Amino acid sequence: MDSISGEPDYSRPTNPWFRLLLSGFLLLLVLVGFGYCTSQFFSTPDPVVRIEATEVQEGLPRFVPIPVFGADTEGSTYGVWIVVTDDQIAGYVSYGETGCHVRWNPVGGVFSDFCTETSYDIGGSRITSSSGRDLHEVIVRYDPSVLGRYVIDLEYIYLARCAANSIGACSTGDDDEKIPLPASPISLVLD
Structure with a gap:
């Protein structure tokens, strides 16, 4: 109280x-x-991925996983291999003809699709005759601003040229064929 x-x-x-x-x-x-x-x-993901220049060594491909691309049957995430050499800056999609993840073989210095034992050189061109196409490409450019970095433009995937025995999506004409960044796993678009 x-x-x-x-x-x-x-x-x-x-x-x-x-x-x-x-x-x-x-x-x-x-x-x-x-x-x-x-x-x-x-919302739709940003179609650009940036990698610091210090993370990429000249002559040694650097894998950048792109989760929106999906994964292969072994669970390996597809992505882009960045290749920087004296005469090129390129990006190759790690999606093989049969849907397997294409890996870099440092011993042989080639990209390998272990499902079909197909090989590609560091320039993305097929080495083995059993391959029906080269590796698909994306645009990669060097941005010198802010300590330098590589910019992977995923807006379009540029299809590789078809060979006689090719399976899946590839470019049949002389012009570069491209497809927009898929909203679904890449296997649904490139098969």
Whole structure:
């Protein structure tokens, strides 16, 4: 009873509306942030991947996994091999003719599709006659700004030229055929 009959506590605010308004604004800010994050999560991915130049060695291909491409039957994620040599900067899609992940063989200095034992040189050209095409390409360029980096443009996949015994998607004409970055796994588009 002493607390009721005692001196009033002037440290407590008499008007609660300011705190209620501030709480409502904070709740609105959280909801807007949640909506923005959700829309970014469900939107189309940025068709550009940037790799620091220090992560790429000349003459040694560097694999960059691209999760939106999907994976092969062994669970290996498809991606892009960046190749930098004296005369080229190139990007090759790691999707073989049969849907297997194409790996770099450092001992032989070639790309290998272990499902078909097909080989490709460091320039993406087929070495073995059993291969029906070269490796598909993407545009890779060097950006010298901010310590330098390689920019992989995934907006289009440039199809390799077909050979007589090719299977799957490939370029049949003299012009470069390209397909836009698929929204589904790459195997559904290139088979």
